[in-house]
Amino acid sequence: MKRILFILTICLISTGLLAQQNLDFSKKVEIISPQINSDNTVTFRLMAPNAKEVKLQGDWMPSEGWITKLQDLQKDETGVWSFTTQVLPSDLYSYTFIVDGLKVLDPNNVYQVRDVATVMNIFLIEGGLGDLYKVQDVPHGTVARCWYDSPKLDSPRRITIYTPAGYEAGKDKYPVFYLLHGMGGDEEAWMALGRASQILDNLIAQGKAKPMIVVMTNGHTSNTAAPGESSKGFYKPDMRAPDIFSGDMEANFGDVIKFVESNYRVKADKQNRAIAGLSMGGFHSLYISANYPNTFDYIGLFSPAILPPANAASPMYVDLDAKLKTQQDNGYSLYWIGIGKTDFLFQNVVDYRSKLDSMKFKYQYRESEGGHTWANWRLYLSEFAPMLFQK
Amino acid sequence: MKRILFILTICLISTGLLAQQNLDFSKKVEIISPQINSDNTVTFRLMAPNAKEVKLQGDWMPSEGWITKLQDLQKDETGVWSFTTQVLPSDLYSYTFIVDGLKVLDPNNVYQVRDVATVMNIFLIEGGLGDLYKVQDVPHGTVARCWYDSPKLDSPRRITIYTPAGYEAGKDKYPVFYLLHGMGGDEEAWMALGRASQILDNLIAQGKAKPMIVVMTNGHTSNTAAPGESSKGFYKPDMRAPDIFSGDMEANFGDVIKFVESNYRVKADKQNRAIAGLSMGGFHSLYISANYPNTFDYIGLFSPAILPPANAASPMYVDLDAKLKTQQDNGYSLYWIGIGKTDFLFQNVVDYRSKLDSMKFKYQYRESEGGHTWANWRLYLSEFAPMLFQK
Numbered sequence: 001m002k003r004i005l006f007i008l009t010i011c012l013i014s015t016g017l018l019a020q021q022n023l024d025f026s027k028k029v030e031i032i033s034p035q036i037n038s039d040n041t042v043t044f045r046l047m048a049p050n051a052k053e054v055k056l057q058g059d060w061m062p063s064e065g066w067i068t069k070l071q072d073l074q075k076d077e078t079g080v081w082s083f084t085t086q087v088l089p090s091d092l093y094s095y096t097f098i099v100d101g102l103k104v105l106d107p108n109n110v111y112q113v114r115d116v117a118t119v120m121n122i123f124l125i126e127g128g129l130g131d132l133y134k135v136q137d138v139p140h141g142t143v144a145r146c147w148y149d150s151p152k153l154d155s156p157r158r159i160t161i162y163t164p165a166g167y168e169a170g171k172d173k174y175p176v177f178y179l180l181h182g183m184g185g186d187e188e189a190w191m192a193l194g195r196a197s198q199i200l201d202n203l204i205a206q207g208k209a210k211p212m213i214v215v216m217t218n219g220h221t222s223n224t225a226a227p228g229e230s231s232k233g234f235y236k237p238d239m240r241a242p243d244i245f246s247g248d249m250e251a252n253f254g255d256v257i258k259f260v261e262s263n264y265r266v267k268a269d270k271q272n273r274a275i276a277g278l279s280m281g282g283f284h285s286l287y288i289s290a291n292y293p294n295t296f297d298y299i300g301l302f303s304p305a306i307l308p309p310a311n312a313a314s315p316m317y318v319d320l321d322a323k324l325k326t327q328q329d330n331g332y333s334l335y336w337i338g339i340g341k342t343d344f345l346f347q348n349v350v351d352y353r354s355k356l357d358s359m360k361f362k363y364q365y366r367e368s369e370g371g372h373t374w375a376n377w378r379l380y381l382s383e384f385a386p387m388l389f390q391k
Numbered sequence: 392m393k394r395i396l397f398i399l400t401i402c403l404i405s406t407g408l409l410a411q412q413n414l415d416f417s418k419k420v421e422i423i424s425p426q427i428n429s430d431n432t433v434t435f436r437l438m439a440p441n442a443k444e445v446k447l448q449g450d451w452m453p454s455e456g457w458i459t460k461l462q463d464l465q466k467d468e469t470g471v472w473s474f475t476t477q478v479l480p481s482d483l484y485s486y487t488f489i490v491d492g493l494k495v496l497d498p499n500n501v502y503q504v505r506d507v508a509t510v511m512n513i514f515l516i517e518g519g520l521g522d523l524y525k526v527q528d529v530p531h532g533t534v535a536r537c538w539y540d541s542p543k544l545d546s547p548r549r550i551t552i553y554t555p556a557g558y559e560a561g562k563d564k565y566p567v568f569y570l571l572h573g574m575g576g577d578e579e580a581w582m583a584l585g586r587a588s589q590i591l592d593n594l595i596a597q598g599k600a601k602p603m604i605v606v607m608t609n610g611h612t613s614n615t616a617a618p619g620e621s622s623k624g625f626y627k628p629d630m631r632a633p634d635i636f637s638g639d640m641e642a643n644f645g646d647v648i649k650f651v652e653s654n655y656r657v658k659a660d661k662q663n664r665a666i667a668g669l670s671m672g673g674f675h676s677l678y679i680s681a682n683y684p685n686t687f688d689y690i691g692l693f694s695p696a697i698l699p700p701a702n703a704a705s706p707m708y709v710d711l712d713a714k715l716k717t718q719q720d721n722g723y724s725l726y727w728i729g730i731g732k733t734d735f736l737f738q739n740v741v742d743y744r745s746k747l748d749s750m751k752f753k754y755q756y757r758e759s760e761g762g763h764t765w766a767n768w769r770l771y772l773s774e775f776a777p778m779l780f781q782k
Contacts, residue, residue: 032627050491052441099493100441107494110510110618111625114501123625137622140547144535146559156531168537168654227501231528234502234514236423263559 031080033108034095034123042085042123044095046106049079051099056083058095059120059373070098090128091375092195094120113192114227115374116184117237131202132382133195138205139165143197145187145229148259150252158218158225159256160187162197163264164204164211173267175389176213176260177298179381180277180284183239183305186226187218190381193374199381210389212274215260219277219284221248244280247314250287257295274388276300276336278377279345283308287316289332290323297333298388302380303343303372306352321359328361334387335363338380340370422471424499425486425514433476433514435486437497440470442490447474449486450511450764461489481519482766483586485511504583505618506765507575508628522593523773524586529596530556534588536578536620539650541643549609549616550647551578553588554655555595555602564658566780567604567651568689570772571668571675574630574696577617578609581772584765590772601780603665606651610668610675612639635671638705641678648686665779667691667727669768670736674699678707680723681714688724689779693771694734694763697743712750719752725778729757729771736763 033045046054055070062069073081094113097104105112109121124130141164147156164174179196181189190196196214203209220243224230227237243249261268275296277285282304289299308317339349356363366383370376424436437445446461453460464472485504488495496503500512515521532555538547555565570587572580581587587605594600611634615621618628634640652659666687668676673695680690699708730740747754757774761767 046493048491048493050443051493099490099495100439102437102439102442102490102495103498104490104493105496105510107510108627109625110505110508110628112503112510117501119496119498119501119503126624134624135616135620135622140538140549142535142537144533146533147531147556158531165538225526229526231526233517233525234500236499237501 031108033106034121036123036125037084040087040090040125040127042088042093042125043082044073044084044097044106045080045082045108046073046097046099046104047078047080048099049075051075051081053100054081055098056095057098058085058093059375060085060088060091060093073097088125090125090130092122092124092130092133092378094122094374096120114237115193116239129379129382133198133378134202135198136202136205138201140201141165141197141204142167143191146263148255150255153221153248153252153255154224156224158187158229159259160191160216161260161264162200162214162216164200164213166211167213167265171265172211173265174211174213175272175274176215176264176266177274177276177385177388178215178217178256178285180217180219180275180281182277182279182281183244185278185281186220186223187216188226188229190214190216193377194381195378196381199378200385203382203385209385212385212389213260213264213266215256217253217256219249219281220244221246221252244283245308245312245314245317247287247312247316249284250291250316251314253284253288253292270295270297271333271391272297272389274298274300276302276381276384277304278302278380279305279372282306287320290320290327291316293323293327294330297391298336299332299334300336300338300380300384302338302377302384303340303345304337304349304352305345306348321355324356324359324361328359333391335361336366336384336387337363338366338368338376338384340368340372340376342369342371343376344372422499424497425512427514427516428475431478431481431516431518433479433516434473435464435475435488435497436471436473436499437464437488437490437495438469438471439490440466442466442472444491445472446489447486448489449476449484450766451476451479451482451484464488479516481516481521483513483515483521483524483769485513485765487511505628506584507630520770520773524589524769525593526589527593527596529592531592532556532588532595533558534582537654539646541646544612544639544643544646545615547615549578549620550650551582551607552651552655553591553605553607555591555604557602558604558656562656563602564656565602565604566663566665567606567655567657568665568667568776568779569606569608569647569676571608571610571666571672573668573670573672574635576669576672577611577614578607579617579620581605581607584768585772586769587772590769591776594773594776600776603776603780604651604655604657606647608647610640610672611635612637612643635674636699636703636705636708638678638703638707640675641682641707642705644675644679644683661686661688662724662782663688663780665689665691667693667772667775668695669693669771670696670763673697678711681711681718682707684714684718685721688782689727690723690725691727691729691771691775693729693768693775694731694736695728695740695743696736697739712746715747715750715752719750724782726752726754727757727775727778728754729759729767729774731759731761731763731767733760733762734767
């Protein structure tokens with residue numbers, strides 16, 4: 001009898017009805033949302049019998065000017081609001097509901113990502129590009145959150161390091177890919193929004209990318225770690241722009257390399273170092289590779305922000321043309337630039353390419369559809385990683 | 392001009408107004424929620440001018456029977472609903488809003504945890520116990536998510552491993568603490584809900600706990616990893632009870648020990664092994680330590696579920712009394728049992744203690760306030776870890 005009571009009670013806990021656990025009001029009726037249909041349309045559902053209006057905002061939806069055009073959901077007689085999309089290409093997507101003007105996460109979908117101060121639900125459509133972003137039954141790398149010293153900055157600083165499957169058990173040395181986030185990001189961004197560990201696991205398992213270590217830093221020198229992961233506590237994240245043109249990230253990047261090369265089995269030479277980043281991280285990758293001109297053989301600028309303001313005083317930003325000339329003379333295997341056709345930084349990239357062209361500085365150029373989005377940055381990572389360390 | 396446009400556009404992105412980024416409807420007015428006031432009361436706020444009723448559900452709130460009594464928020468003339476709590480003791484807390492019957496996460500608080508299929512916001516009150524759960528300016532350990540082989544199970548399986556500050560740079564060998572989750576958990580639970588890495592960082596920095604490696608497994612043999620981290624994809628989590636009395640977790644625990652002792656610098660002897668778990672993990676810790684009777688010198692049962700059903704056929708569950716006798720004869724340094732006074736498993740623990748008493752099997756007993764809650768399990772970890780490896 002006691003055992004039956006135990007099982008019953010466990011079942012009660014599982015429905016969230018015990019005060020000792022946490023209530024879940026979404027469970028009175030079993031709602032499936034999002035439901036990926038067999039034709040790759042997606043049905044969203046929300047139980048909200050008292051709502052007057054439920055809208056959907058998703059990152060695949062068209063926009064008018066800067067603003068996404070929201071999609072209305074329709075209510076049925078049971079109080080469930082729903083909407084089914086058109087067929088969506090295989091990819092990872094994000095969305096939220098807006099209920100009577102209030103942003104509401106889907107209570108039936110626990111899969112979420114944070115972008116700066118916004119939390120969104122995510123879902124994945126398989127059968128194409130999305131398969132690269134999915135955890136597959138392949139050997140998995142290890143993802144470690146560590147802290148390294150950077151004596152001239154507020155330190156220790158948090159860093160995310162991916163080591164490929166087989167690293168622990170083996171004795172091989174590996175090449176290293178430094179992968180930098182944008183202005184709204186931190187050392188979690190490429191993992192959470194960029195699906196970096198899934199992309200690397202899958203590309204390596206398919207034989208399309210070399211096994212490599214991927215190092216994801218925090219590019220904001222005014223923070224030691226992602227929101228919630230430092231002694232600042234649970235503060236409200238924002239865009240902390242003041243540090244982005246200080247040059248401190250670039251000037252102290254040697255501490256990152258030193259930490260990695262002291263603590264991991266790496267091939268510590270130029271041929272086995274790559275650096276790439278998105279937006280602000282593209283800006284960082286440009287200046288770090290130019291200021292350490294014989295350090296990286298592979299450089300990737302993803303939707304890069306390129307030029308610091310004229311009053312940016314750091315020596316990191318001085319004499320860029322001369323630094324690029326030195327980098328050119330030293331040589332490199334790949335200088336890769338990717339940008340979306342509707343990215344607000346498109347013209348910056350046109351200007352930068354003109355500069356490079358006028359110097360006969362060789363680079364590969366990739367122009368994609370879309371704008372300044374994680375969809376593009378995941379795509380660029382998927383295309384860039386296979387080109388690394390193939391010599 | 393271009394640079395000014397660039398800065399302006401970056402600012403626009405930071406307010407979430409660009410369609411290329413994700414809209415955040417919460418930002419029209421700057422709302423602070425939750426606000427921890429200087430007297431340790433907490434003010435919650437939600438902008439919802441169209442709502443008829445906004446309620447708060449928090450894990451510190453009183454309950455009637457099984458159900459938490461919800462707290463009403465009051466609306467002001469700007470459409471902001473608010474409520475201020477009584478003074479709360481220093482701890483980590485979780486909550487959600489209920490808006491016109493719909494569970495709504497606080498759009499102004501990005502800090503969340505998932506418990507099975509429920510996502511909740513969290514906040515922390517400093518100045519006491521909560522300080523142990525906070526990231527402090529102390530040396531930090533590394534937290535790695537790895538995959539290990541367990542040939543008789545669906546494998547590889549995901550595992551979370553904490554190594555203390557100094558592990559990478561040093562050459563010392565460390566003791567190992569195996570820390571197991573409950574029926575609703577996985578290899579993320581002790582990190583996300585249990586604040587294990589913060590507790591260990593802080594206790595070690597204060598000299599209250601020995602530096603140790605902490606190993607957090609996934610105790611559900613029907614899953615290889617936490618929801619979203621395996622090839623099952625983004626399925627809706629539930630309580631997957633079918634595997635809990637199979638004995639497979641216990642029978643294959645040797646694979647975990649083998650992985651840890653092959654891949655980390657550990658002291659691989661009984662004196663330097665501890666095992667503890669909460670609820671189902673307490674059950675696992677009891678049976679693993681009894682079935683491997685000369686392996687663990689420190690055993691912790693936190694709010695343990697204790698007896699498998701009579702039809703549980705695994706050899707792991709057979710002859711418990713004889714196994715306990717062997718464990719008793721072999722000796723151990725600490726057998727610790729903690730339970731809350733209102734825990735639904737309280738009587739099970741009374742019965743188990745009677746059994747131990749009748750055998751003169753020595754144990755330490757800790758009875759706390761409250762029930763089957765993460766507040767208790769964090770507390771137990773904070774008290775148990777300092778007792779480990781002190782010989």
